[in-house]
Amino acid sequence: MHAQLHESWLTIPQQARGCAAALGNFDGVHLGHAHLVHTLHTTRPDLPLAVVTFDPHPRELFRPQDPPFRLTLSDERLAALGALGVKHVFQIPFDEAFSLMPAEQFVEDVLYNGLGLKHVACGPDFAFGHRRGGSVPFLAERTAELGVGFTSVSALADAAGPYSSTRIRRLLQEGYPERARDELGRPWSIRGVVQHGDKRGRLLGFPTANIPLGRHLEPARGVYAVTVRLPDGSTKPGVANIGRRPTINDGQESRLEVNLFDYQGDLYGQTLSVVLHRMLRAEKRFDGLDALKAQIAQDAQAAQRVLSSGAAAA
Template identity: 75%
Template structure:
């Protein structure tokens, strides 16, 4: 069943009202988020399953000078939530006006009147409203008064503590996409539009699709074995470089460049989803283009060997 995306909480169709919704930012849509959504569905299986989330992430509004940190942008997050069985995604525009809304108005005007929610679920540390003055205690009291059910769900944890987006970001920045995949329930992906580059890869014999990292987190720089999902659903193995290409130039902008193995064709303007599976080697400078070309050939062989011996089915949540 395909989920429905709603971006205006003031204009929700009757068919989407009366749902039960999990509340949060859901950056990454990791196993902890899946645990929250499943707990809600278990509590109220008779109702349409929904999520209330925000775009952009509040941190992007309040701290625009911070380096990009997002695990999933809107489109990728929506796809991940849909895969979990969510039927309605209420994506609230988080702007200056909305950030000034009181906790009382968020519960009354948005959750109750705007979305018509029957039951909500959140984590134990959920905070909301102007200056995050709303907390679980307030939510418990106010939802009871409005006749809205509430589930406060303890976090899903392992030996290292609760699953969190911050923990997954650290794993990716440290070069461990396999471990990040275990906590996400799927490989981490960067989705973006293929842009024109300087065509150096084509001259080296390894044409690449260039995708700006944009607001995505920058993982450890280096070369990765990847799989690439096309707009039509087709998937190709590949090898990708994330970094500043020190052998070719001293550019200041990191980028994602991916070479699809076994593919030939024009990808400019297409939206690709590039899943990182393992870091093959760190970024480094080579003594000339011939040495770089030889290394890229070895990278392709190593990437294909890795991908051919690993399966990337979704990981089951560990409880």
């Protein structure tokens, strides 16, 4: 199911008004987010299901010097929310002017008048408005005064505590994409446009597709068994390296280099979605290209073993 994206709260079509909406950043759209959305739908099955979220993530505006941290960018987030049965995604542009809006105005002007919501739900930590002045009790009080339904949904937790984007980021940074998958409810993927590399992979006999990580979180640097979804919807197995390629150059841009097994064709300019299944080894420097070439062949074999063992089952 596809969710419809609305990128301005000022011009909402009539058929998108009157929804029940879950509020939050929804980075990753993990099992905790799914719990929030499902709880809202169970509470108000009579209303179309929606999400109110923001882009960029507020942290990207307030702390631009931080390294990129996003689990999902807008396209991936929209697809994941659609898979949960969400019909409308109200993605509010989070710029400096919007960040100055008082909490009171957010509830009245945006949620009530702008989006015409009939019911809203959020998790226990949701805060909003200028300097995060709006709390869950404040939201409960103001929605009641406006005649809008409200549900506060307790966080979904396991033995280690509440599911959270922060926890999943840590798993990826520690090199455990298979554990991140368990908390996301689906494999973690990086979607991006293939750019021209330095063609060195081709000389080594292993042509690679280069994808800059951009605003995505950088997971543990090293080599991964991956599957790649091509623009036509087909999926190919492969092996990928994440890092700054220490053997070949000292460039500062982190990127994903993917070698698709048994694939011929130019992927430059195409948008690929690369699913990380298992980390095979950490990044390391090799003494010359022959040693690197031998290691790449070993990595490819290791990736094929992981992928054929069923570890890549979505």
